[in-house]
Amino acid sequence: MRIGSYEFRPGFVPTLAVVLVLPLLTALGFWQLDRAKETQAYLDSLHAGRQAAAINLNTTEPEYSVAQHRIATARGRYDSTHQFLLDNQVYKGRVGYHVLTPLRLSDVGAAVLVDRGWVAAPFDRKVLPDVGVPETERGVSGVIDKGPSVAVRLGRAYVGQGDWPQRIGYVDFSYIAQALPYRVTPYLIRLDPDAGDGFVRVPPKPAMGPEKNLGYAAQWFAMATAVVIIYFLVNLKRRVNDN
Structure with missing residues (x-):
């Protein structure tokens, strides 16, 4: 392709490199744009949850899509016999568990898991921490959530004996739901920081702000643009006058 006194003559190797690299850089840019949308949606949900009225789980059981990040109150009795320890939860550099205790709701016939917080794991991993709790009736409050996250989900959830x-x-x-002898809601309450028995x-x-994702997207698109410009300049040759 001729452009004035120059001729664009791309070689095979640089063309192959561009064909491989350019789609990757572009895809990473659009991925960051999608992440920005997801992050903003998450932050909007957190804000909406804080502004919404509290949910009484003794009188209603909303879907998680409606209840997520909202304050919830519940009254019932902890089931100290059937508790779950979410493994590999790190706090200040030490491995431990999040203690998930079913609260059997009064006059409902169902239960909700309560994340009572983090407890250190004994150095002997065969020994489990003492997480017993009185089963007297009490009221609890906290934020409705899906529970603490883990890096990778491999195999079955249950890893005990x-x-x-x-x-x-x-x-x-x-x-x-299969492990417990009663119905349980498909979400939990993250217990208030000042509540007892936790x-x-x-x-x-906190989620990374969407502006950071947008910044990363701009970087990937800038790199893609730079690749195109470099590819064009490297393969643009001055025409030799044959006369």
């Missing part, structure tokens, strides 16, 4: 409390690798409400309350890590 058949005894209670059960050690689980991740929160799987389908498994939890352990270390670890708030969820």
Whole structure:
């Protein structure tokens, strides 16, 4: 292709490199744009949950899509016999568990899991921490959530040996519903920081703002643009006058 006194003559190797690299850089840019939308939606949900009226789980059981991140109150009795220890939860550099205790709701016939917080794991991993709690009737409050996250979900949720409390690798409400002898809601309450009968309350890590995702997207698109410009300049040759 001729452009004035220059001729564009791309070689095979640089063309192949561009064909391989350019789609990747572009895809990473659009991925960051999608992440920005997801992050903004999450932050909007957090804000909406804080502004919404509290939910009384003794009188209503909304879908998670309606209840997520809202304050919830519940009255009932903890089931100290059937508790779950969410494994591999790190706090200040130490491995431990999040203690998930069913609260059997008064006059309802169902239960909701309560994340009572983080507790350190004994150095002997065969020994489980003492997470017993009185089963007297009480009221609890906290934020409705899906539970603490884990890096990777591999295999089945249950990683224990058949005894209670059960050690689980991740929160799987389908498994939890099968393990308990009563109905349980498909979400949990993250116990208030100042509530009793809990352990270390670890708030969820704040989401990275969407502006950072947009910044990363701009970087990927800028790199893609630079690749195109470099490819064009490297393969643009001055025409030799044959006369």
